[in-house]
Amino acid sequence: MTRRKIFQSVLQYAGLIGVLAFLVLTFSLSTENFFQTQTLVTIANSNPDLIFISVGMTLVLIVGGIDLSVGSLLALGSAVIGVLMVRHQWPVYAAVPVCCLVTAACGLLNGFLSVWFAIPSFIVTLGMLEMARGATKVVTDSQTMYIGSRVEGFGEPISVVSLSPAFLVALGVVILGQFLLTQTVFGRYCVAIGTNREAVRMSGIRTKPVIITAFAISGFLCGLASLSQTSRLSSADPNAAIGLELSAIAACVIGGTSLMGGRGSVVASFFGVLIIAVLQSGLAQLGVEDAIKQIVTGGVIILAVLFDAVRQKFGKVN
Amino acid sequence: MAELLRASGMTKRYGNVTVLRDVSMEVDSGEIHALLGANGAGKSTLCKIISGLTPASGGTMTLQGQDFSPSSKHEAESRGVQVIPQELNLIPTLSVAENLLLTRLPSTAGVIHHRQLHNRARVALDRFGLTEVPSDVPVGSLGVGRQQMVEIAAALDRDATLLLLDEPTAALSGSETRRLFESLDRLRNRGVGMIYISHRLEEIKQIADRVTVLRDGRYVCTSPVSALSVDAMVDLMSGAATVVDVQKNMSRTETEVDRPTTDRPKADRPKADRPERPRDDLDASADAFASQVSDGDVLTVQGIRRGMLRDISFRVRAGERFGITGLVGSGRTELLRAIFGADVADDGTVAVGQREPRRFTHPAEASAGGLAMVTEDRKQNGLLLQQSVRCNTTLGALRSRFSRWGLIRGASEVQQTEAMCAAMDTRCAGIEQSVGTLSGGNQQKVVIAKWLTSGADVFLFDEPTRGIDVSARRMIYRLIAKLASDGKGIVIVSSDLEELLENCDRIAVMAAGRMVKTFDRGAWSEDAILQASFDALDKIDGAQRETALK
Known part of the structure; x- marks a missing residue:
């Protein structure tokens, strides 16, 4: 990478970083102890699950689909971990791969059904949202399963950096995801298919495997999100992550990913997650009630899209 | 017969391409006037202007003696100009009756009177001889020919004074065509003027009164249909014969108008046997x-x-x-x-x-x-409009030529794209410019560059060369010749x-x-x-x- 390229990519995220800095600064000035390492670290450590899921969601959105099942798949993954570790006394390193395998298989099924039978992914994943949630309740008997300290390590801060392994892995997944998107054939195909699937097909490329893979990756990352969530709560909660798919979509949209496909960035979605997280905890520290928090968050999502739409229009004129 | 429509000096330009140049025609009341020409002769453009779908760049029209320059289809319809388009324009899930009366559904305060609707639809269908078509079934459940008939019935029911028919028989069977011609005949007797486009010249001989021929967007001639044989029509469309030739020939063989005249001398250009x-x-x-x-x-x-x-x-x-x-x-x-x-x-x-x-x-x-295929509609299925020239050029060969272990080799990608742009003289602000902002000719060069990069036999x-300027067109011809001389098919x-x-x-x-x-x-x-x-x-x-x- 030349210096110019690095400069360009920083510039690309300048808007998002600016918004993030503005939020942090505002909250720091208006509350006494917001701008403390402790606060920022807490925000970071409580959001790896949303980061994992947003990375997968970004890929799915770019390829021109949508994945509404992520929240339910997260719960299903936790249930798998809970059942294996509590009822069957499996160690965590054996339970987690099975959990990821299950959620990845669900993602694969999402992609397969949607692509092979040409059903909009909105419908397929809406069905999966219900099915996975139901399955979660079946395997857990609708009870929260307490696992205890055996899973907590992943979510607890490491002493030196005070960040949790979960957050560090999530950071790694963001970097890997961005690499996949920008440096590999698969990523280029994703963007191309989201832009004009028929043109890609007519260029002699099979589009179906690419789309199915994107959904499978989204499912797999739900499994990692399950681990992050169970280790933070020390238990598997069948009612966890209800509505998380909407937060993930919001994060992607704030980051500038197009719901029509063909445009988006994993790093930008990561900043989208941070913006939502900082907003939430900042407003909480200000003592704003939940109802108002919802209104403000909703407003920020619409503003972000408005801003993006204006920028796109302006860009086209040039 | 009273003159219904007079169009004179009609011209249509898109950008700096002139698709219709100084074309004139008149249609009388109670006349079926056929419009003839090969692909791209300007028939459809002229019809679009008359029906208000596109404004003319020049020329004037009068309808029933009054100025006529419709700025919308609606305005043309309010003056009594009805179009029967080539493609079906029906809503398949609505009933036959609803489709027939879509723009004037009988209703009070927005509530549809179903009985009245079906009664009126029945009248319209019967008048057109479609007695066996029920008015309450969805249009989509009828066959294509029947749908076309319903479409025509709908247009006929809207009290037209001038009717434009663009290949109305393309999807019709023989008996349906006959029924259509009977209806057109009745309309002609009622004094409706019609412009009739068809590639089926026998049909034109059968139904039309006069013929106007266009070629390359220019007016060639107007003639009574009885004075032209089918062969003569083809000659006029292709430019193999001029009006003078045909007339001379006609006067000589007046008694056997329909006989193919293969051995006619040609004045203008030499012509292979x-x-x-x-x-x-x-x-x-x-x-x-x-x-x-x-x-x-x-x-x-x-x-x-x-x-x-x-x-x-x-x-x-x-x-x-x-x-x-x-x-x-x-x-x-x-x-x-x-x-x-x-x-x-x-x-x-x-x-x-x-x-x-x-x-x-x-x-x-x-x-x-x-194999390689450069598609007809580059925007629809040839290009990723929002992506860069580079991304489009290397798309097809990305896996085989520009990657290793699934990782893109950016440098070779850039090198190839730049080489392609230089070789084809693609005018872009750089290989990162998005293709959608290029001109049509340069877009087409990118499509071809994609397939040259992929390689094919x-x-x-x-x-x-559809919608492409002259210089890009020349470049593409040169490229095709080069590919052929390299032994490609x-x-x-x-x-x-x-x-x-x-x-x-x-x-x-x-x-x-x-x-x-x-x-x-x-x-x-x-x-x-x-x-x-x-x-x-x-x-x-x-x-x-x-x-x-x-």
């Missing part, structure tokens, strides 16, 4: 061609069938440029798509070079098998016959899904080629009508 047309030449020419064997064949297409395509076979030699022409709807694009695997053929095989003959079921197979071009589908005459070694004519005749360079003329497609169409129509009657 028109080949003999034996009765069964439809099948004979295809067979003779399929059996012709050559070692240098780089593409062998054998017995392709799909939808309208009937058993199409042809061969292209290495270094040969094979053109395919035919009227709109003859199945040219469908053929290329079936060869390329974009639509899977029901039957038939394609062999590229020495490879095994096979039927491609996906463009990926065709591309791996040595046979290139299929579907309308390679080239197939070009084009509506622009002149383009094929200049750039091909052989030209095949398609009509109604068949390849009806093939011409070699030197043994062809614009006139003969047009004649072949019209002849075949009439013959196939006749055969189909006979079977329909049985």
